[in-house]
Amino acid sequence: MEVNREHISAWLQNLQDGICQALEQADGRSTFKEEQWSREEGGGGRSRVMENGAVIEKGGVMFSAVSGKAPDFLFKERAHSDSAQAGNHEGLTFFATGVSIVIHPQSPMVPIIHMNIRYFEMSNGTRWLGGGIDLTPHYIVDEDATWFHQQLKAVCDKHNPAYYPEFKTWADNYFYIAHRKETRGIGGIFFDRLNLRDGMSFEQNLAFWKEVGEAFAPVYTELIRRNKDKAFDETNKQWQLLRRGRYVEFNLVYDKGTKFGLETNGRVESILMSLPAQAGWLYDYKTAEGSPERETLNKLKKGLAWA
Amino acid sequence: MEVNREHISAWLQNLQDGICQALEQADGRSTFKEEQWSREEGGGGRSRVMENGAVIEKGGVMFSAVSGKAPDFLFKERAHSDSAQAGNHEGLTFFATGVSIVIHPQSPMVPIIHMNIRYFEMSNGTRWLGGGIDLTPHYIVDEDATWFHQQLKAVCDKHNPAYYPEFKTWADNYFYIAHRKETRGIGGIFFDRLNLRDGMSFEQNLAFWKEVGEAFAPVYTELIRRNKDKAFDETNKQWQLLRRGRYVEFNLVYDKGTKFGLETNGRVESILMSLPAQAGWLYDYKTAEGSPERETLNKLKKGLAWA
Numbered sequence: 339m340e341v342n343r344e345h346i347s348a349w350l351q352n353l354q355d356g357i358c359q360a361l362e363q364a365d366g367r368s369t370f371k372e373e374q375w376s377r378e379e380g381g382g383g384r385s386r387v388m389e390n391g392a393v394i395e396k397g398g399v400m401f402s403a404v405s406g407k408a409p410d411f412l413f414k415e416r417a418h419s420d421s422a423q424a425g426n427h428e429g430l431t432f433f434a435t436g437v438s439i440v441i442h443p444q445s446p447m448v449p450i451i452h453m454n455i456r457y458f459e460m461s462n463g464t465r466w467l468g469g470g471i472d473l474t475p476h477y478i479v480d481e482d483a484t485w486f487h488q489q490l491k492a493v494c495d496k497h498n499p500a501y502y503p504e505f506k507t508w509a510d511n512y513f514y515i516a517h518r519k520e521t522r523g524i525g526g527i528f529f530d531r532l533n534l535r536d537g538m539s540f541e542q543n544l545a546f547w548k549e550v551g552e553a554f555a556p557v558y559t560e561l562i563r564r565n566k567d568k569a570f571d572e573t574n575k576q577w578q579l580l581r582r583g584r585y586v587e588f589n590l591v592y593d594k595g596t597k598f599g600l601e602t603n604g605r606v607e608s609i610l611m612s613l614p615a616q617a618g619w620l621y622d623y624k625t626a627e628g629s630p631e632r633e634t635l636n637k638l639k640k641g642l643a644w645a
Numbered sequence: 646m647e648v649n650r651e652h653i654s655a656w657l658q659n660l661q662d663g664i665c666q667a668l669e670q671a672d673g674r675s676t677f678k679e680e681q682w683s684r685e686e687g688g689g690g691r692s693r694v695m696e697n698g699a700v701i702e703k704g705g706v707m708f709s710a711v712s713g714k715a716p717d718f719l720f721k722e723r724a725h726s727d728s729a730q731a732g733n734h735e736g737l738t739f740f741a742t743g744v745s746i747v748i749h750p751q752s753p754m755v756p757i758i759h760m761n762i763r764y765f766e767m768s769n770g771t772r773w774l775g776g777g778i779d780l781t782p783h784y785i786v787d788e789d790a791t792w793f794h795q796q797l798k799a800v801c802d803k804h805n806p807a808y809y810p811e812f813k814t815w816a817d818n819y820f821y822i823a824h825r826k827e828t829r830g831i832g833g834i835f836f837d838r839l840n841l842r843d844g845m846s847f848e849q850n851l852a853f854w855k856e857v858g859e860a861f862a863p864v865y866t867e868l869i870r871r872n873k874d875k876a877f878d879e880t881n882k883q884w885q886l887l888r889r890g891r892y893v894e895f896n897l898v899y900d901k902g903t904k905f906g907l908e909t910n911g912r913v914e915s916i917l918m919s920l921p922a923q924a925g926w927l928y929d930y931k932t933a934e935g936s937p938e939r940e941t942l943n944k945l946k947k948g949l950a951w952a
Contacts, residue, residue, distance in 0.1 A: 373929070387928045387929070389927070389928055396926075396928065398928070516907075517907045517913050517916075518913065579923065583920070586893060586897070586924075587897060587917075590893070590894060590897035590898050591897050591898075591907070600823075600824045600898070606824050606825060607928060607929040609824075610894075610926065611928055613890070613926040614926065615925055615926060615927065616886065616923055616924070616925045617893075617923070617924055617925075617926075618922055618923045618924075619703075619917065619920040619921065619922060619924075620696070620922065621694045621696055621703065621705070621914060621918055622680070622694070622914040
């Protein structure tokens with residue numbers, strides 16, 4: 339089969355189906371509601387959102403395939419300069435397709451997870467793959483964090499042993515809330531603009547990329563299984579609201595997917611499904627010495643060797 | 646008295662004192678807690694925050710006076726180009742002082758309010774005044790909205806009849822959540838880079854600017870008095886969370902004060918005190934036909950002639 343946009347789109351929709359099934363089974367109470375949408379400039383998507391499940395408070399598994407005039411900021415970023423290449427892409431069009439997932443669980447003992455895999459091409463022949471999975475536990479469980487990173491490392495190592503160390507560092511740097519000097523969570527892997535690489539063909543990288551997508555459901559349902567029945571109290575719920583507040587700060591201030599979506603006139607409700615049902619901010623909140631909250635905060639740092 | 650940075654700073658601290666007193670009296674239960682802070686690059690501030698009052702759930706009245714190397718984005722914005730003048734400000738330093746207020750009330754029947762007045766100068770002699778007041782009712786009460794705009798118009802008209810129409814439009818355009826196609830609230834007035842103007846001296850504009858600051862306490866305490874004893878239910882509280890979610894979106898995605906603060910390594914807790922104690926996001930929420938929520942949403946538009 340030819341590896342073209344139609345193949346990749348169809349594969350992603352299939353992945354979306356499988357992940358929704360697995361999450362509905364793990365939740366055991368609620369189901370995903372679907373909307374199909376289209377955008378004026380070209381393309382559209384299939385949004386699947388679950389609210390008020392037994393395990394999942396708010397979660398989205400979103401497929402989209404959009405096209406249009408290539409947005410300016412792509413070139414800005416690439417040139418590492420504000421305007422140097424801004425004039426060179428007149429008439430260029432893009433096509434982008436991907437699956438994006440954010441799950442906010444009910445329980446503060448179950449981690450928030452995010453996964454995204456995306457394919458991008460332009461009318462000048464440029465194409466690349468991007469993606470990543472990262473985990474944001476409200477309370478870091480070392481054993482789970484290690485296991486999570488080991489699963490991602492195994493996916494990477496199977497295709498290219500250079501990938502895990504590089505993409506783990508990339509995630510540390512990407513999922514970083516600079517103004518808080520905190521990572522969003524324990525990271526994971528992140529990669530972008532992957533095409534030919536270390537002698538690997540585009541097709542070989544596509545195989546890696548697909549396995550990242552396929553890793554999501556087994557990894558997250560296992561983390562749900564391990565943590566969903568743990569007891570929690572009001573202190574834990576308040577901390578969950580504050581950690582969700584940080585999640586909101588990251589997504590609205592730093593996240594490039596959010597920026598890309600808003601700048602390309604994407605569907606707002608799909609882009610902002612990443613925001614939790616509720617989040618909170620207390621002024622100048624300080625965790626107590628020796629508390630589990632402090633322990634987690636101390637591990638929201640770049641460069642921890644979880645695997 | 647010479648109008649210099651020391652005079653303006655001292656006047657602003659005085660204003661902060663008066664506003665805090667008026668708000669404590671209006672709240673009747675809680676008081677402001679103060680922190681003084683300084684920043685490495687120069688200057689600091691005096692933060693005053695109230696949490697969990699009878700009327701005010703979370704509110705900050707923040708004074709700051711900071712200085713340092715003039716940040717790049719000031720020049721970008723001015724030149725209306727990304728990099729044209731970026732090289733011309735080597736060695737320039739800035740001084741900025743202001744009072745910033747955001748009040749999130751407990752009751753969904755009491756509006757959120759924001760006020761900011763700021764003075765900015767650079768070592769090349771450039772100086773200007775900026776500021777504004779805007780109101781974000783969870784439920785728009787037409788009579789209050791009209792009264793609020795009339796108070797601001799009266800302050801403007803006393804100094805320059807051109808100001809209210811211009812600064813009201815500026816507020817409509819500034820406090821706009823582009824991705825939602827909604828204004829943040831009912832607007833108010835907003836102005837920036839005010840110096841000489843229509844034959845007015847800097848000192849004359851300073852007099853206007855001071856009256857904007859002095860208008861805050863009587864205007865907001867009156868709006869509290871009118872609305873604080875109104876009954877509300879769970880539907881109203883849920884709607885308040887969603888409106889606060891929009892407030893968070895505006896402040897983190899669009900607000901220039903937030904951007905300036907984060908980019909100049911300002912004190913994060915002071916900058917982000919604008920965020921509410923709790924906010925919420927429901928996926929693809931639609932107001933019901935004929936509901937008070939729909940009625941409010943229909944008035945979150947630019948160009949309404951409230952005064």
